[in-house]
Every structure is written in structure tokens, then in C-alpha cells.
Amino acid sequence: MSTKNKILDAAEVLFADKGFNGTSLREITSQAEVNLAAVNYHFGSKKELIKAVMSRYMNELGPRLESALGALCSEEIKPNLVDVFSAFIDPLLHLNNFKENGTSIFLQLLGRGYTDSQGFLRWFLTTQYPEVIANFTDAVHKAYPELSAEEMFWRLHFTMGTIVFTMSSSEALIDIALSDFDRKVDIAGVIKQVIPYVAAGVAAPIIR
Amino acid sequence: MSTKNKILDAAEVLFADKGFNGTSLREITSQAEVNLAAVNYHFGSKKELIKAVMSRYMNELGPRLESALGALCSEEIKPNLVDVFSAFIDPLLHLNNFKENGTSIFLQLLGRGYTDSQGFLRWFLTTQYPEVIANFTDAVHKAYPELSAEEMFWRLHFTMGTIVFTMSSSEALIDIALSDFDRKVDIAGVIKQVIPYVAAGVAAPIIR
DNA sequence: GTCTATAACTAGATAGAC
DNA sequence: GTCTATCTAGTTATAGAC
Numbered sequence: 001m002s003t004k005n006k007i008l009d010a011a012e013v014l015f016a017d018k019g020f021n022g023t024s025l026r027e028i029t030s031q032a033e034v035n036l037a038a039v040n041y042h043f044g045s046k047k048e049l050i051k052a053v054m055s056r057y058m059n060e061l062g063p064r065l066e067s068a069l070g071a072l073c074s075e076e077i078k079p080n081l082v083d084v085f086s087a088f089i090d091p092l093l094h095l096n097n098f099k100e101n102g103t104s105i106f107l108q109l110l111g112r113g114y115t116d117s118q119g120f121l122r123w124f125l126t127t128q129y130p131e132v133i134a135n136f137t138d139a140v141h142k143a144y145p146e147l148s149a150e151e152m153f154w155r156l157h158f159t160m161g162t163i164v165f166t167m168s169s170s171e172a173l174i175d176i177a178l179s180d181f182d183r184k185v186d187i188a189g190v191i192k193q194v195i196p197y198v199a200a201g202v203a204a205p206i207i208r
Numbered sequence: 209m210s211t212k213n214k215i216l217d218a219a220e221v222l223f224a225d226k227g228f229n230g231t232s233l234r235e236i237t238s239q240a241e242v243n244l245a246a247v248n249y250h251f252g253s254k255k256e257l258i259k260a261v262m263s264r265y266m267n268e269l270g271p272r273l274e275s276a277l278g279a280l281c282s283e284e285i286k287p288n289l290v291d292v293f294s295a296f297i298d299p300l301l302h303l304n305n306f307k308e309n310g311t312s313i314f315l316q317l318l319g320r321g322y323t324d325s326q327g328f329l330r331w332f333l334t335t336q337y338p339e340v341i342a343n344f345t346d347a348v349h350k351a352y353p354e355l356s357a358e359e360m361f362w363r364l365h366f367t368m369g370t371i372v373f374t375m376s377s378s379e380a381l382i383d384i385a386l387s388d389f390d391r392k393v394d395i396a397g398v399i400k401q402v403i404p405y406v407a408a409g410v411a412a413p414i415i416r
Numbered sequence: 417g418t419c420t421a422t423a424a425c426t427a428g429a430t431a432g433a434c
Numbered sequence: 435g436t437c438t439a440t441c442t443a444g445t446t447a448t449a450g451a452c
Contacts, residue, residue, distance in 0.1 A: 021229045035419055040447055115323050115376055150389040157381060158405045161373030162366050168323050173365060181358040197366045200412030201405040243437055248429060427444060
């Protein structure tokens with residue numbers, strides 16, 4: 001296993017857990033069992049390392065998400081919103097094959113990127129992967145054409161917030177579900193819980 | 209104006225904007241135009257300062273929220289979920305009288321507290337202000353008694369996520385609404401947009 | 417490519433004069 | 435209660451030997 005990958009593997013777990021600001025290069029390199037200087041040698045800077053961590057996941061997720069949403073849009077019959085959100089399940093869970101706890105780590109990273117470092121990751125995703133976002137809004141529009149572009153903007157953002165925030169604290173939620181309700185859930189279980197919620201939210205009556 | 213309050217006023221804005229980890233005591237004291245050592249003199253540590261910032265808001269919000277939710281629970285007729293969530297509007301907007309942009313700042317701080325510093329603020333709120341949470345779950349239970357305690361737990365967490373995440377990035381959202389849709393919204397407008405969404409989410413059909 | 421050593425800087429916290 | 439000066443420990447990043 002290469003030094004570069006050792007760094008990426010250690011960094012993503014620490015970033016997901018403690019945020020980008022909250023994780024030092026020293027923690028990463030000692031966890032990865034490589035020399036401190038290796039990060040700057042292989043990636044140039046901490047910021048570039050963050051981009052590399054996210055890109056590795058996006059390159060895995062993006063094509064699968066595009067084809068799942070694309071299939072939904074090209075069907076003859078109109079999809080419903082639960083179908084649209086359900087299209088995310090397989091691509092997201094596939095990240096668990098790519099990497100242990102990959103789904104959970106990726107979604108936590110996404111949440112960190114939105115709140116840490118004042119939205120630099122939002123910029124990164126929207127400029128580097130705009131086709132994923134376009135695919136999604138197309139699918140939602142097909143499922144719910146009455147929704148205006150502005151309403152769509154608001155509701156998609158609320159949905160993003162729900163998912164990302166839930167996943168940022170998914171470990172705590174899984175612990176609470178076990179201790180308070182004696183219910184053993186994993187990340188797939190959390191995703192299945194959240195889909196009816198966001199689908200209903202997006203489909204809510206429009207009040208003016 | 210006392211040094212203590214000057215520090216609190218400067219700290220809350222910086223914390224909301226850049227997170228707790230992302231804000232140094234040096235930034236706070238220079239913004240507040242007080243000496244660096246004053247934070248440790250008046251608050252003991254950075255962590256205690258964070259608690260003091262949150263307490264100032266919670267002490268303002270808590271009683272108003274309790275009476276608004278209490279009124280709803282003591283009514284003869286069953287409230288609906290939109291009423292329950294709408295009970296938050298006045299107490300939250302009242303924070304704007306207490307402090308310029310108080311509503312926005314408080315909700316951003318809440319979001320920071322959930323994601324920064326590995327949930328220490330969640331612990332702080334649930335242990336220091338449990339009656340606010342109990343009031344809310346009672347009101348939701350009265351509006352939607354079919355929801356099991358476990359479903360309630362999940363959906364209230366999703367709701368918290370939606371609100372808090374939305375407010376963390378409310379400035380960006382308000383900018384986008386203006387530039388892309390020529391719509392001028394303020395923080396009250398964002399709250400009114402989000403209520404139908406979360407009410408529908410909480411009221412979503414239960415799938416097992 | 418990988419290492420040690422260290423530069424250059426920033427963090428939170430404190431001792432002690434006033 | 436407020437200041438300066440400083441301590442200790444942390445940070446990212448780099449120069450240069452191997």
C-alpha cells in the first residue's frame with residue numbers, strides 16, 4: 001500500500017470525526033504511520049489533501065449516481081419523490097464496498113465541508129461536479145412539476161441539510177437508538193428512516 | 209458597557225461565523241477591544257466562554273418557548289404540527305429585539321455546537337435545559353399521537369438538522385434567493401419557508 | 417521517496433506589575 | 435480589574451541529508 005493511500009485512508013476517518021480544522025497533519029501522519037513531511041510532499045498542502053479525500057469519493061459516487069438518476073428520468077412513467085431519493089441508496093451504500101464504513105464517512109465529510117471552512121467545499125462540489133446536481137434537480141422536477149424553481153431551491157437545500165446533519169451525528173444517533181429504544185440500526189437503516197421524511201418535506205403543500 | 213459583555217458580544221458573532229474551533233481568543237479580544245487576558249480572567253477558559261455565550265441566549269429563549277408550547281398543550285382542541293412548529297417563531301424572532309441579528313446568530317451557534325467539538329453542546333443543552341426539550345416532545349405527541357417514541361426521536365432529530373443546517377448557511381441562502389430568484393428574504397422569511405417542510409416531514413407516513 | 421531537524425507561526429493560558 | 439510579557443505546546447510547512 002502506497003504512502004499516498006495510507007495518508008488518504010487515515011485522513012478521511014479523522015476529518016469525518018473531528019472536522020478539517022480539528023484534525024492536524026501530525027494526527028494524520030501518525031495514524032497513517034508515515035512521516036510528517038509526507039503530506040506536504042505528496043499533496044502540497046492540507047487544503048489539497050482535503051480536496052483529494054473528497055475527490056476519491058466523488059469519483060466513485062458520481063457516475064453511479066448519474067446513471068441511477070438518469071434511468072429514472074428516461075422512464076416513460078412519472079417517478080414519485082420516494083423513488084428519486086431512493087435512487088441515492090445503492091450508490092451511497094456501494095461506498096461501503098469501496099471502503100469500510102465508506103457511506104458513513106463520506107456523508108460525514110460532506111457535512112463537515114458545508115460547515116467547516118466557510119463553504120469552501122460547497123464551492124468545490126458545485127464547480128467540480130455540477131452534473132450530479134443537475135441530474136438530481138431534473139429528477140425532482142419530473143416527479144413534482146408543480147414545484148417552482150424557487151421552491152425547489154429551498155426544499156433541496158432543506159433536504160441537503162437534513163441528510164448531511166443527520167449523517168454528521170449518525171454515530172451518536174445509532175448509539176441513542178440502541179440504548180433508549182433497544183434498536184440496532186446501521187447506516188443503511190438511518191438512510192431508510194430519513195427518506196420518507198425528506199420525501200414528505202419536498203412534497204409539502206405550498207403556502208403563500 | 210462591561211468588559212464581560214463586550215467579550216460575549218464579539219465572541220457570539222465570531223463563533224457563529226467561523227465556528228468555535230475556528231475562532232481564536234485573540235480574534236475575540238481584538239474585536240471586542242479588550243485585553244487578551246480578560247477572557248481568562250472573566251470566564252476562566254475558552255470552553256466556559258462558549259457556555260456563557262449559549263446560556264445568555266438560552267435564558268432569553270427558554271421561558272418564552274416554554275410558555276408558547278405550554279399554551280398549546282393546555283388547549284382543549286388538538287393542535288396540528290404546523291401550529292407546534294409555528295410556536296417557535298415568536299420566541300425565536302424575539303431574539304432580534306434582544307440583540308441585532310440575534311435569531312440568526314443563535315441558530316447558527318446551535319448548528320456549530322452540534323457539529324464542532326464533538327457534541328459537547330448537545331450534552332450541555334440536554335443536561336442544562338431538559339424542560340425545553342420535554343415541552344416540545346409533549347406538544348408533538350399531542351399533535352400526532354400515532355408516532356411512536358422511537359419514530360419521534362428520529363424525526364425530531366431530522367427536524368433539528370434541517371433547521372440548524374439551514375440557519376448555519378442562511379446568509380448564503382439569502383444571497384442566492386436574491387441573485388437567482390430576485391426574491392428578498394430575511395431570517396423570518398427563511399423560517400416561514402422551512403416550517404411546512406419540517407411539519408410535512410414529521411407527519412410523513414410510517415413505513416416499516 | 418523518505419527521513420530528521422527546524423523554521424516560522426499561532427494557539428490557550430498565566431505570572432506579576434500596576 | 436486591566437495590562438504587558440511570557441510560557442508551553444501546538445500548528446503548517448520546508449530545507450537538506452540520505
